[in-house]
Amino acid sequence: MDWLSSSMWYWVCLAITGIISAVLGYIFGKSDTPSVADKSIEINVLEIENAKLKSDLETCRKRLDNNPTKTKNPRLDSDIHSSGKNTFLFNADEAKAAFGKTIKENDLKLIEGIGPKIEGLFHNFNIKTWKNLSETPVDKCQEVLDSGGSRYRIHDPASWPMQAKMAYEGHWEQLFEWQEKHRAGKY
Numbered sequence: 580m581d582w583l584s585s586s587m588w589y590w591v592c593l594a595i596t597g598i599i600s601a602v603l604g605y606i607f608g609k610s611d612t613p614s615v616a617d618k619s620i621e622i623n624v625l626e627i628e629n630a631k632l633k634s635d636l637e638t639c640r641k642r643l644d645n646n647p648t649k650t651k652n653p654r655l656d657s658d659i660h661s662s663g664k665n666t667f668l669f670n671a672d673e674a675k676a677a678f679g680k681t682i683k684e685n686d687l688k689l690i691e692g693i694g695p696k697i698e699g700l701f702h703n704f705n706i707k708t709w710k711n712l713s714e715t716p717v718d719k720c721q722e723v724l725d726s727g728g729s730r731y732r733i734h735d736p737a738s739w740p741m742q743a744k745m746a747y748e749g750h751w752e753q754l755f756e757w758q759e760k761h762r763a764g765k766y
Contacts (some may be wrong), residue, residue, distance in 0.1 A: 624737075630757050631741045634750055667748050677751030685709055690742045691758045692734055700727045712743035 674682035682689060685708040687698040700723050706712055712720075720736035738761070745754040 627738050627741055630738075630753070631744070633753060634741070634745050634748060637750055637753065638748055670749060673749060674751050677755045687712060687743075689746055690739050691761060692736070692739065696727070697724070697731065697734065700724065700731070709743040709747035713740050713747050715740055715743075 669684040671682060671684070678689075687693050687701055687707075687709070688695060689709075690712070693701075701707070701712065703726070704719075704723050706715055706723070717737055717740065720739055724731040724734055724736060742754060742757070745751075745757070
């Protein structure tokens with residue numbers, strides 16, 4: 580009997596030690612690794628920042644390519660010299676080539692996530708152009724959404740100013756690619 584009881588206690592102690600080790604390992608493992616949701620949010624933020632930087636880089640390249648002494652468009656040339664800033668002109672043909680459909684200038688519904696009702700909310704805040712939206716902080720965009728009530732809380736305006744900037748500056752292919760990449764993630 581002594582041999583049986585000592586063998587049983589050996590197995591009980593071994594089982595308890597294993598269970599305690601497994602629980603502690605699980606707890607320590609869970610606390611050190613960030614969740615998948617945290618990583619995906621961080622990735623989305625980095626993708627938005629990357630798209631903004633690409634848009635800025637493209638703008639800088641266009642400005643370098645445009646020699647102010649040999650500007651092809653006199654209206655653009657006068658805008659550069661009078662205000663010191665570049666004014667972008669809407670080119671419907673380039674937009675149509677990238678999107679495969681007719682794009683109306685300053686149509687906020689072009690921005691992924693903005694529909695007719697949200698566009699109306701922005702118009703109520705006097706944000707009616709891509710340029711206006713591109714200069715609007717994300718927290719102001721959230722304020723516009725909040726003005727529409729609780730049904731608009733599901734929308735995330737984090738990328739809207741960046742998309743509007745691409746549209747305003749005429750980066751059609753880049754905007755289309757960004758929207759396709761992020762639209763694919765929703766389905």
